[in-house]
Amino acid sequence: MSSAPSVPPDPIAQFTTWLGEAEKSGVPEPTAMAVATADADGMPNVRMLLLKGVEARGFVFYTNLGSPKAAELTANPRAVLCFYWNQVKRQVRVAGPVERVTDAEADAYFATRARLSQIGAWASHQSQPMAGHFELERNCAAVALRFGLGAVPRPPHWSGFRVVPESIEFWQEKPFRLHERIRFTRPQGHWQSQWIFP
Ligand SMILES: Cc1cc2nc3c(=O)[nH]c(=O)nc-3n(C[C@H](O)[C@H](O)[C@H](O)COP(=O)(O)O)c2cc1C
Structure with a gap:
């Protein structure tokens, strides 16, 4: 896409290629993405999350099911992802319905996380009020004691959650704002x- 415009056949493969090029070009967190949701009244919300998997079925991220984003996705199971890779001057937007990953998938990914991250997942009531950082540390200590030396x-x-893409848009910066966009x-x-106008 970056030189003579030609249409890539498969947007998932194109995304994977661009993600790899972003990594190689030194983008510090290439899997970081803004994830937009909306509640049942249509009130939008957005936050950064890390992409943890991408294949034909969709784009996967992990989070706390008690969080505002999870409540929004339950009330209104649709989301938009937005990646921006400054070093290669590229943006990708992905939109579509959202489904929960299976317990087996979540278990498999959770098992790859660092032990302290696993403990943190138990200890944090994400986005709920907290008396101070000591409360999180106290919760972490209690979780560590509970599981001892065993697996967490x-x-x-x-x-x-998996965003099942209905639409994927690639944006490549070009001189004089004559950017290339394909949806x-x-x-x-x-x-x-x-192709769409910039
Ligand atoms: C670069 C970056 C990556 C993040 N990745 C995650 C993530 O993968 N999962 C997650 O639950 N929160 C992640 N967070 C924190 C979220 O942005 C957010 O603060 C949190 O999930 C609560 O969101 P909510 O109140 O909208 O539910 C990340 C934050 C940043 C800045």
């Missing part, structure tokens, strides 16, 4: 692409 299982309040949609289950 995935908390029931922690899992992942993929799949109205009948097959990806179609369309």
Whole structure:
């Protein structure tokens, strides 16, 4: 996409290529993305999350199921992801319905996390008021004591969501703001692409 415009056939493969190029170009957190949700009244919300998996089925992130974002996704299971990779001057937007990952997928990913991150997932009541940092440390100590030297299982309040893409847009900066944009949609289950004005 970056030189002579040609239409890449598969937007998931294109995303993976761009993510790899962002990594190679030194983007500090290439998997960081803004995740936009809206509540049942349509009030938008947005925050940064880390992408933990991407394949044909969709884009996966993990979080606390008691958090505002999880409540919003339950009330209104749709989201938009936005990546910006400054070093390569590229943006990608992904929009679509959201589903929960399976318990088996969440267990498998949770098992790869650092032990302290696993403990933190039990200890944190994400986005709830906290008396001070000591409260989090106290909770972490209690969780560490509870599990001792054994494996830390995935908390029931922690899992992942998958954004199933209905639309993926690639944006590449070009001189004089004559940027290249291509939008993929799949109205009948097959990806179609369309160049759009910058
Ligand atoms: C770069 C970056 C990556 C983050 N990744 C995650 C993540 O993967 N999962 C998560 O629950 N929160 C992550 N956070 C914290 C969220 O931005 C947010 O503060 C938290 O999830 C609570 O969001 P909510 O109140 O909208 O539910 C990250 C923050 C930053 C700045």
